[in-house]
Amino acid sequence: MASTVIWLMAIVLEVVPLVRAAKAKFTRHYKLFYSYLGFILLRDLWLLGVYFRWPKFYTYAYWSSEPVGVLVGCGLVWEVYKVALARYPGTARMARNALAFLFIFASTRIFVKAWNRPTWIPHRTGYEIECDLRIVQLALLAGLAVLFVCYAIRLGRNLKGIIYGYGLFLVTSVVNLTLRYDLGDSFQRSWAYLQPFCYLLVLLVWGVALWSYAPIPEPASEPRLEADYESLVAAAKRKLSSARSHVLKAMRP
């Protein structure tokens, strides 16, 4: 009963930001995010129908739709990258390299693990695969977050909300899936409540952050933007070296 209530609440919380965005006509700013939200709404409605009409098939229906959800989620991470760094070509370049490295690193880990496992059966290892894919997404999102912090990228309320919400969703998913995989069926009962509860929190974050459209603030005027990159780096290195020798010189007896 409680899980059904949580389920219905989730559906309502999925509908609200979609309706708000459609009414205020700002879905075009975050197309992939709203596609993701639309997808999970349809999926939830479909799973709800399956759960009540054909309960035996629910597990299959859930696990067969999960990979699509993960893929659409990748689109969301892509949108965060595209929208946040549209005005920062330098950081975008850095992000492409960092994300490619993280993606290759994390994907290789999964493939090597699957390759070394003789009994690699998608259905049986569903939790593990999803957990691995979520870790890849988490690594990508964390990499982006680190770049945003380092390069002082201004995000705006909407984008911050998308990142916080999806970050929270990924973190709780990874923790829940790991516990489910490690502890087995004994965790199933807690999993049935924990996962939807965490998901409700995510939807609340999204609902608040995307209640209305908040454009991304214009970047502050860049100092020495006219300077070429080589001279910028050279100047920074020279100054850093000067600071180091300043400290050492002062301390020389």
Place this chain on the structure above:
Amino acid sequence: MSVLACLLLAAVTILNICLFLSRRGGRRDSDREGLGTGQETSLPGAWGSLTSELSARIFDPEDLNFVASETSRQLTRQFRQERTALALDWLRAVRREVNQLIRAHLRAARGNADLKPADEIKLGFEFLVFQLTSGILYLVIWAFGPPRAAKLVGYSLELAGQLRKVTKDVLPAGHQVAVEIMDSKQEAQS
């Protein structure tokens, strides 16, 4: 279970990043372009407030020796404590200026389409090394006071110099072990 621990650690890290992001975001909204006026980007030699004379005096043992010879032990201890606080303030000021310099660089580089990730990583590494070195210096000054810390640094530099000389003698040219030390070129710059 170790995998689980790693994942939990990752989760906590991500949450911390999110919190940090929000804190910075709030701060950034208020700090505007103040940092990017070009004042700190027009270094070198922007250590105006931190002149060599001042910093050399802080670490010079002469004053302490004079106070120790002319006054009581209690006053000497008080003088040493004040000198330590002054030295720590000075080091904090240098770190602050370096932080501003790196922030200014990142602000300038983020919009530059020619950005080279390898150069950024190298610069980031150098910055980390500086932070680490100055962090260690901070601890040494805090623990032993400025004159002893200066002695220790001098001894370390001497040792590093000797090590470099040894590696020059032992290894063929082009394969020498790099020893981080203030060389004459850097001295000339400062």
